[in-house]
Amino acid sequence: MPTVKDVAKLAGVSVGTVSRVLSENKAVKQPLKERVLNAVEKLGYKPNLAARALRTNRIDVIGLVVPDITNPFFAQLAKCIETEAAKRGHSVMLANSHDDAATERKQISALLDRSPRGMVVVAAADTAELGYHTDVPVVSLDRRFENFPLVSTDHAHGSALIADHLYQLGHRDIAYIAGPQNTEVGRSRKQGFISRIQDLHSENDPVTLRTYDGLFDYKSGEDIGRKVLTAWDDWRPTAIAAASDQLAIGVLRVARDLKLDIPADLSITGFDDIALASLIVPRLTTIRQPTERLAETALAYIFSEDASTTVPMKEHPLKGEIVIRGSTTAPEK
């Protein structure tokens, strides 16, 4: 592998000049610059990234920690982060926390040890405190990690869109299956839904809402869905709003087992718009998270001055949009 030295020799300049040509580009005059570039070309020179990293104490890598890359939403997010990072010539280092605080901590410090340019973390649900003092800019994505700035969708807003949609269709008996209440995401989605329903509710035209807390996964959807749907002698919702697509799909599954016709007998909504949402039957009405913009915003922060100057980031959550598909309709009279 050729080094700066080889390039310098071939171009008849000093290594400093080679280095300058390869970076600042200014300063160096045209004739020299050209000779260097030619030598680089001829030798197929590629800078040794480790040496550069040692010198500059910085590496063109973004660390990314997600709870589970197998979760379609996180995979989507990871893909967008990778794309955004690539735009800036950075690679991404991926680790799974398995939604476990201890593993998360281990993974984060493993990545931090490599002194990446920045760090994006989608926090584990049960994240614990662990006081980092690092120069690496860290940003939370989707779920807040510690008290690092958070880039996320406006969950309450998304939930309100769903509430509006169901209300407008005529639903007045609604069940809400919430995500884990030890997560900000779970809480804001639930809160946003409840408070919009409260706004819509009136004495003349009352809305009955029952909420159930679960996790974000399929299984939770199945379990809670079964509970809700087999207690019909008591009370019967005409619509179930779930805090995630995976929950919604779990509910859908149970509903089908129970021979219900979706959406005729029961409307179902999700949240996230994972790829699968439009592949199941019926297609799922849901909230589309702006994943590209989330990734873009997270990386923009990392590369911004603010990240290094400890200026707290202005957090303005990004709006999602409602995607109305076949899983919702007006309730039967």
Add this chain to the structure above:
Amino acid sequence: MPTVKDVAKLAGVSVGTVSRVLSENKAVKQPLKERVLNAVEKLGYKPNLAARALRTNRIDVIGLVVPDITNPFFAQLAKCIETEAAKRGHSVMLANSHDDAATERKQISALLDRSPRGMVVVAAADTAELGYHTDVPVVSLDRRFENFPLVSTDHAHGSALIADHLYQLGHRDIAYIAGPQNTEVGRSRKQGFISRIQDLHSENDPVTLRTYDGLFDYKSGEDIGRKVLTAWDDWRPTAIAAASDQLAIGVLRVARDLKLDIPADLSITGFDDIALASLIVPRLTTIRQPTERLAETALAYIFSEDASTTVPMKEHPLKGEIVIRGSTTAPEK
């Protein structure tokens, strides 16, 4: 950040000794070793990975290039690779090739520039030649990249298991939806299926098999499924075997649109056993790929002597197993 120097000073030894304690461990006598370890502890010393990389020309990182991390099977694979790498103290650098040869090439050389310990690549479908000459051990996973050693499932074997299963259920009119025929995976699965059916076929008890070529994705399943299922006046399969779960799920979707009862009217099978396969209704009969063992084998190769000595790897594909679920049953008389 403390350095070896600081540790050495505090422990009253030379930096060489510190380094030795941190690596070889042998050689250094107990009393000194202890002092060093104490100093490390007290200072919270962590080695500078860039410096180490510069010196050893090696970094504890595995590069991983997949066509699309959003594809559930690749996500599964990535997760297992990450887990295996972590066991050996390595991090994973992830890149998506978007199933495009040019992007793949770019991503691979970007990762190679960082001189990782090894490189795992799940090739893009339309991979092109690009003659790498690198010291980094490269291994192909699932789909062969160039002529690097391949770790994969025995696709033909898996397909044969499906063929056996359908035949034993009594199916004699079968459609096979193949994956892309410009990929080894697509070809072996198709070939394995066809040849097993040919073995089963006899004059007295003939089997009719029609094959259709597509991609591995949902959409292809929908498109081809529709074509096959709406041409029933001509010929009617009682079972459709698809070359991937995603294809199968696409077929399932169309079948439902056409008011078919699965499996009563039509049996459907997939391949891969992605998480989704057991979440849809009905659950999908499919071939489970041994993802953990695939990841394990790929990394074992990278860390083996063979990888550096250019000894060609013995490629023995790993057997998958059939998972029989609700999407298959005996055909109606």
Add this chain to the structure above:
DNA sequence: CTGAAAGCGCTTACAG
């Protein structure tokens, strides 16, 4: 068994 020293390949003040 341990220390002193060289050197990995860069970048960047410092002169001129």
Add this chain to the structure above:
DNA sequence: CTGAAAGCGCTTACAG
């Protein structure tokens, strides 16, 4: 505008 030189933090022959 360009060169000579120091130094980033390690590891590893080389002596002793």
